[in-house]
Amino acid sequence: MATILVLGVRVPFTRGGQEVLVNSLVRELSRRGHDVDTVELPYWVFPKEAFLNQAALWRSLDLTMAGARKIDLVIATKFPSYYASHPCKSLWLVHQKREIYELYGSNFSDISDDPRDEALRRMLVEGDKKAIGECGYIAGISRNVIERLKNYNGISGEVLYPPLPMGERYRSAEPENFILSVGRLCSIKRVDLMIKAMPIVHPFVKLKIVGTPDEPNVLDWYKNEVEKHHLWDRVEFLGRVDDETLLDLYARSLAVYYAPFDEDYGYVTLEAMASSKPVIAARDSGGVLEFVQHEKNGLVVEATSDAIGHAVNRLVEDKDFAKRLGSAGRGMLPADIFSGWDRVIAGLLSPLEKAQGASPANRTRSAQPSVAHAGAGSA
Amino acid sequence: MNSSRPLRIAWFSPLATAAHDAAASLSVYFSAQIVPRLAAHFTVDLYHDRFEPVPGSAAYHYLSAAERHERQPYDIFFYQIEDRAESDFVRGVCNVIPGVTLFHDLYLTRDRPAPMANSAWTAIRGKFHDRNLPWPARDAKFDVGGPLAEREATMALAMIATSVRNVGEYRRQITDPLVSAARPHESADQRSFFLPLPIPVRAPRVLAGPQAAPKSGPGPETAATIGFAGTPRIEHRAHKLFQALRDSARPWKLVWLIEDHERDAAQALLDEFGIDFATLVGGRSPQRWQALIDEIDIALHPMFSMYGDISVYLGASMMAGLPCVVTRFVQTDHIPEGLVFKIDPGFDEALQIREILRTLHDRTMNWDPQPVHDFAHELHDPAAVADQLGAIFRALAPGSRDFLAGWQGFQADARRSLLQELADIMPLEGAAERRDVFDRLLRPVYDELGWSR
Numbered sequence: 001m002a003t004i005l006v007l008g009v010r011v012p013f014t015r016g017g018q019e020v021l022v023n024s025l026v027r028e029l030s031r032r033g034h035d036v037d038t039v040e041l042p043y044w045v046f047p048k049e050a051f052l053n054q055a056a057l058w059r060s061l062d063l064t065m066a067g068a069r070k071i072d073l074v075i076a077t078k079f080p081s082y083y084a085s086h087p088c089k090s091l092w093l094v095h096q097k098r099e100i101y102e103l104y105g106s107n108f109s110d111i112s113d114d115p116r117d118e119a120l121r122r123m124l125v126e127g128d129k130k131a132i133g134e135c136g137y138i139a140g141i142s143r144n145v146i147e148r149l150k151n152y153n154g155i156s157g158e159v160l161y162p163p164l165p166m167g168e169r170y171r172s173a174e175p176e177n178f179i180l181s182v183g184r185l186c187s188i189k190r191v192d193l194m195i196k197a198m199p200i201v202h203p204f205v206k207l208k209i210v211g212t213p214d215e216p217n218v219l220d221w222y223k224n225e226v227e228k229h230h231l232w233d234r235v236e237f238l239g240r241v242d243d244e245t246l247l248d249l250y251a252r253s254l255a256v257y258y259a260p261f262d263e264d265y266g267y268v269t270l271e272a273m274a275s276s277k278p279v280i281a282a283r284d285s286g287g288v289l290e291f292v293q294h295e296k297n298g299l300v301v302e303a304t305s306d307a308i309g310h311a312v313n314r315l316v317e318d319k320d321f322a323k324r325l326g327s328a329g330r331g332m333l334p335a336d337i338f339s340g341w342d343r344v345i346a347g348l349l350s351p352l353e354k355a356q357g358a359s360p361a362n363r364t365r366s367a368q369p370s371v372a373h374a375g376a377g378s379a
Numbered sequence: 380m381n382s383s384r385p386l387r388i389a390w391f392s393p394l395a396t397a398a399h400d401a402a403a404s405l406s407v408y409f410s411a412q413i414v415p416r417l418a419a420h421f422t423v424d425l426y427h428d429r430f431e432p433v434p435g436s437a438a439y440h441y442l443s444a445a446e447r448h449e450r451q452p453y454d455i456f457f458y459q460i461e462d463r464a465e466s467d468f469v470r471g472v473c474n475v476i477p478g479v480t481l482f483h484d485l486y487l488t489r490d491r492p493a494p495m496a497n498s499a500w501t502a503i504r505g506k507f508h509d510r511n512l513p514w515p516a517r518d519a520k521f522d523v524g525g526p527l528a529e530r531e532a533t534m535a536l537a538m539i540a541t542s543v544r545n546v547g548e549y550r551r552q553i554t555d556p557l558v559s560a561a562r563p564h565e566s567a568d569q570r571s572f573f574l575p576l577p578i579p580v581r582a583p584r585v586l587a588g589p590q591a592a593p594k595s596g597p598g599p600e601t602a603a604t605i606g607f608a609g610t611p612r613i614e615h616r617a618h619k620l621f622q623a624l625r626d627s628a629r630p631w632k633l634v635w636l637i638e639d640h641e642r643d644a645a646q647a648l649l650d651e652f653g654i655d656f657a658t659l660v661g662g663r664s665p666q667r668w669q670a671l672i673d674e675i676d677i678a679l680h681p682m683f684s685m686y687g688d689i690s691v692y693l694g695a696s697m698m699a700g701l702p703c704v705v706t707r708f709v710q711t712d713h714i715p716e717g718l719v720f721k722i723d724p725g726f727d728e729a730l731q732i733r734e735i736l737r738t739l740h741d742r743t744m745n746w747d748p749q750p751v752h753d754f755a756h757e758l759h760d761p762a763a764v765a766d767q768l769g770a771i772f773r774a775l776a777p778g779s780r781d782f783l784a785g786w787q788g789f790q791a792d793a794r795r796s797l798l799q800e801l802a803d804i805m806p807l808e809g810a811a812e813r814r815d816v817f818d819r820l821l822r823p824v825y826d827e828l829g830w831s832r
Contacts, residue, residue, distance in 0.1 A: 047517060049800050056824040104442060105471035105492055112494040113474035114503060115793030116514065116800070122445060123794075123830045130828060151430045151440065 001033050002072040002352055005063055007081035008040040014214035015240065016184040017267045018078050018094050020165045021141070025075065025092070025348075028341040039063065039074075041081075045215075048110050049120055051097060055080035055127060072356075075348050076135070083131045088355050090348045091132060092160060093140040093149065095264045100124050101152045102262060108188050129153050136351030142265040144287035160347055162265065163340045166243060170274035172326070173251040175319065178206040179280070179312055180253035182246070182268045185213040185222065189260045190282070190303065195225045197309035198234055202316050207235045207257075208249060250275035255315050255322060259303060262286035273297060273333050278325035280311050297329030386776050387422045389444055389453040390414065391472065393465035396431040402664030403638055405483040405541070405576065405691060406459035406466055412577040416765035421772065424453070428468040441472055448476065452783065454776045455479055460531050462487045462686065471495050473531055474503075476786065477557055479775055480535035481574070485545040486526045486685050496523050500530045504557050507789055514796055526686070527552060536782055537570040537775050539768075542688050544709040546573045558782065572771055576691040577761035579669065583700025583752035602630035602656075603740055606675030606701075608668050608692040610637070611644040614684030616706065616728065621652035623732035629740045633657040634675060636668055665691045672699045677739055679732070681706045683724045693719075697755035700748020702739055704732060718751050798831065 006029070008022040022038060029036040041058065044050055063074050063086050076082035078094040099109035100121045111117045132138065132149070138157035140146040146157045164170065179201075183189050191209060198207055213219045219237070226235045241249070250256070256272035259282035266288040272279045273291065279298035281288045294300040299314065301307035315322040336343060392406045401407045414423050414436065424447070425438040432438070439447065444456075456478025458469050470491055473480055490496060502515035515521075524530065532538055532553045540546045550567040558570070605624075609615025624631055633654065637645050639661040649657050660671065668691075672678075678696035682689050683706050690710065696703045697718070705711045706728075707721040714721075722731040738744055757763075802817035803810065825831045 047804060049797060050804055052797075052825075052830065053801055053804070053821060056821045056828070056830075059824045059828070060820055101442070105468050105495065107493045109492075110494050113471065113498050113500065114515070115475075115790050116797045117494075118445070118475050119790065119794040119797045121442075123797075123828075125442075125446075127828050127830065152442065 001035060002349065003035045003066075003069055004029055004037075004349075005066070005071055005074045006036060006038050007058075007063075007074055007076045007084055008038055009043045009078045009081050010040045011043050011045070011214050014184060014212055016211075016214070017265065020267065021092075021094065021162050022077060024162065024165050025344075028345060032345060035069075037066075043080075048099075049116070051080065052120065052123060052127075055083040055124070055131075058083040059085050059131070061085075073349065073352050079128075082135065083127065088351045089135045090137040090351055091135040091139065091157075092344070092348055093132075093138070093145055093157065095145055096128055096148070096152075097124055102148055103188075108261060125153070129155070136354060137347060139347055142287040143290055144262070145264050158347060160344050161334060161337065161340065162267070163344070164270055164274055164337055165267065166247065166271075167338055169243075169247055170271060171247065171251050172276035172330075173248075175254040175277075175322065176252045177204050177316070178208050178253055179255055179257050180208050180210070180249050180272075180277075181257045182210045182249075182271070183258070183260070185209070185211050185218050186215040187218060191257075192222060192225060193259060193282075193303065193305045193308055194257045195222055195231065195235060196229070196305035197312065198231050199229050200306065200309035201312045203234070205234070205254070205312065205316055207231075208238055208253075209236065210238045210241055210246065210249065212240055247275075250277060253277055254319075255280055255298075255312065255326075257308070257312075258288060259285050259301075259308065260288070261303070263288045266291070270333065270337055273329035274337070276323075276326040276330040278315060278322050278329060280308060280315075282308075291332070291334075292329075293332075295325070297325050297332050299325075385420060385422045386454040386772055387452070388417070388424070388772065389426060389448065389456045389478070390423050391426045391441055391444070391457065391469050392459045393463075393469075394425060394427040394429075394433045394436070394438055396429055396433055398431050399429065401465050402662060402666060404461060404463055404465045405665070405688070406461050406463075406469075408665045408691065409459060409481070409483075409541075409576065412579075412761050413765050413768060416761060417769060420769055441468060444472075445476065448783075452780075455772055455779045456783075457481070457772075458531075458535075459483065460487075460528060462489055464489070467492065470528075470531060474498065474500055474534045476783070477534050477536055478779065479537045479539065479771070480531060481539040481541070482528065482532070482545055482549075483541050483688055484686065485528055485532065485540060485548055487528050488526060488686055491523070491530075497521050498530055500534055504534065504555075507557070507786075510789075510792065514793075529553065533557060536779055537572070537771070539572045539574045539771065541574060541576050542690060542710055543573050543713050546571050547709075558778075572767075574767055574771070575758045575764060576665075576688075576694060577764040578665075578691065578694045578698050578755065578759035580756055580760055581669075581672075581698055583698075583748035584673065602632050603676040604632040604634060604674060605736070606634050606636070606668075606671060606678045606696070608636040608663060608680070609682065609689075611641055611648050614682060614686065615689075616681035616683060616724075617645075617648055618652070619681065619728040620679055620732060621648065621654050622729035623736060624654060625652045626729065627733050627736060629737060631656055631736075631740075634660060634671060636660045636663045636671060638663045665695065668692050669695045672696065672701070675701060677701065677736065678703045680704065681722065681728070681732075682710060683708055694755050694759045697751045698759060700752040702746050703751075704735055715754070718754055794832075798825070 006022055006026050026036050058080050073088045074086040075090045079097045082091050099111050103109040139160040140157050141162055143159050146159050149155050181191050255278045257280045258268045263286040269279055269288045269291050279292045281292045281300050282303035292298040299311040301311050392410045393401050393404050395407050417423055425436050426441040426444050456476050458473040458480045460482050462484040499515035499521050506512045534557045536558055538549050549571050635657055678701045680689050680693040703719045705719050707723050720735045802814050805813040805817055807813045
């Protein structure tokens with residue numbers, strides 16, 4: 001049994017895949033008999049230069065002791081938590097500061113050609129190499145995340161897909177005429193494309209959006225689009241919902257829209273597949289495409305509202321086709337997506353073996369109650 | 380500096396990979412034609428925005444260039460700007476370390492990505508020359524400007540353009556470039572150059588069509604083949620060409636080279652004019668056009684726009700000695716009358732085209748391909764273009780090295796300023812308290828991470 005801290009990053013008043021991952025990991029470590037708790041620092045996206053201070057704050061913490069208790073291992077997840085210093089550190093990487101890497105130069109990055117921004121970028125790249133490189137075990141939540149780490153920082157790691165947060169509870173039901181969108185509301189998730197597609201979608205089809213905003217003004221922007229296209233009775237913003245409501249929405253949906261730009265992983269994708277629902281994704285959706293194949297278990301189209309609208313109509317007009325895609329998706333889930341925690345935890349705890357020369361005990365405890373969350377979204 | 384070592388060039392361009400050939404891009408084409416020729420005399424490191432290998436070359440991701448430059452300095456940073464999505468990353472990065480920029484397009488229809496669109500380049504330029512000026516405010520809004528690539532052109536140490544028109548536009552419009560304050564004695568002529576696009580040399584075609592020679596070959600009733608590489612958009616005058624063909628009393632074949640995404644629009648235009656003798660060929664690129672030349676008797680390259688550049692297609696047609704129809708507009712001013720058929724833009728464009736085509740079809744004039752070929756050969760020979768570019772690099776290298784040393788100091792100032800900002804954003808009252816807490820709490824971490832240097 002080990003004493004472990006899981007390091008999380010929280011944007012106040014928002015919930016997404018990263019919070020789900022941290023909560024799930026803590027639960028599963030606890031079930032296996034470890035003494036585990038979470039350390040979370042708030043994360044501010046503005047001003048951009050504050051990222052450096054936030055990373056430095058993590059590194060300034062002494063996480064080797066909690067009172068009189070020695071901390072055996074810290075498990076970092078997302079930028080900037082991996083800047084924390086500890087002699088026994090694992091990383092289950094959700095993502096780095098994407099604005100200085102693959103999003104650099106795009107509309108999703110705020111890093112300009114100002115020499116101060118270039119200095120910021122260089123400092124973070126150097127810091128990432130050092131902070132991640134010192135981890136005793138490095139893994140990422142998807143192949144997309146690990147490839148980015150290798151390409152941009154020259155650091156190798158394993159892929160550890162997070163098992164589904166609600167385990168075997170996903171179910172399917174007769175589809176109703178609505179498309180479901182789940183996830184944090186921010187520009188990179190591109191929910192606006194689905195809203196803009198609705199005018200060309202059959203008028204009896206609705207769009208239900210689960211999730212809360214974590215960018216300024218994004219909800220106003222979406223609501224403006226609803227106003228502009230007179231979609232008041234067709235688009236519904238549901239905010240945060242509890243587990244049961246979310247499972248029910250997945251079960252009853254016709255399809256799930258999830259077409260973010262270059263996604264890290266995509267809990268939503270797998271939750272849709274576990275609910276036997278087809279996924280509508282885009283050709284540049286990154287980690288989503290590790291699971292969704294066009295016309296096998298979903299539709300993968302150009303990231304335009306036109307293409308998305310036509311994809312929805314295709315499923316509406318041929319419900320048997322939609323059902324076949326959904327059923328196929330259920331069968332295409334990775335084998336350990338419901339219960340692969342043993343493998344995840346064995347990897348994350350492996351630095352302890354090196355440090356202590358003993359295998360950590362993995363005792364199973366009785367199931368813990370689930371945590372209500374605003375949709376799994378994705379990190 | 381050791382004058383015998385090859386100059387080191389950091390070359391930023393989209394590149395063809397196995398997964399992404401981007402053949403329509405002039406930057407890709409130029410790199411493929413010229414880099415192998417430069418490699419004998421220069422060390423050229425290629426930088427692009429992908430991680431896939433580039434066949435036959437060592438290439439790196441462009442975000443690694445700054446670090447590599449620190450380890451082993453380059454003499455020149457070289458950028459290619461083009462009005463295509465593949466070039467967007469170059470537009471983003473060309474101001475980070477200014478260098479020599481080749482403009483395939485000086486007028487751009489594409490917007491810069493948002494953070495670069497609000498680029499504070501005017502303030503940065505001012506600060507570079509006068510370090511007493513403040514850094515631009517973080518929340519300031521800056522003018523995005525119009526289609527002229529003013530930011531990219533102003534911040535370039537020197538510009539190269541593949542059209543004479545664009546060199547003239549640069550000299551006329553860019554009146555206060557980045558280096559002018561440091562080198563006031565230098566005129567625009569010394570930092571702006573025309574460099575034609577390279578086109579592989581080939582022998583002029585032996586024209587077997589109707590216009591080959593009088594009293595030989597097939598007569599007016601035989602179809603001749605027109606080649607056209609323009610887009611369906613209005614600036615390439617396809618509608619005028621098709622009007623001329625529709626009204627022509629001669630049999631024709633038309634080969635139209637397009638990009639694949641233009642197919643629907645191209646077919647719609649052909650249908651509108653009742654042109655049923657056209658073959659649409661996809662995958663427009665300079666190489667594809669060069670491969671099609673042997674099927675073409677007459678090449679049409681009309682263009683009436685400030686955007687875009689037809690020279691690589693027109694040049695290939697002229698290299699083959701084909702009779703070419705062009706618009707009398709700035710892009711063709713440098714071509715002597717008599718080597719091409721120049722039409723004036725306006726209401727009777729279609730009539731002018733029709734008459735030229737009739738003349739060529741009916742063999743009522745001689746057509747000698749040799750002078751046309753000779754002109755194109757002299758202008759576009761890849762060996763000559765590479766030599767010219769090499770000469771430009773050699774001439775600019777000393778100034779570039781001086782500049783890069785100065786820019787490095789400027790970047791160090793920027794880093795120090797950033798560190799000051801980081802103390803200032805601590806959520807505490809009073810600058811002194813913020814500085815104190817920053818120095819006691821965070822400075823040791825900054826030092827440990829190497830961020831304070």
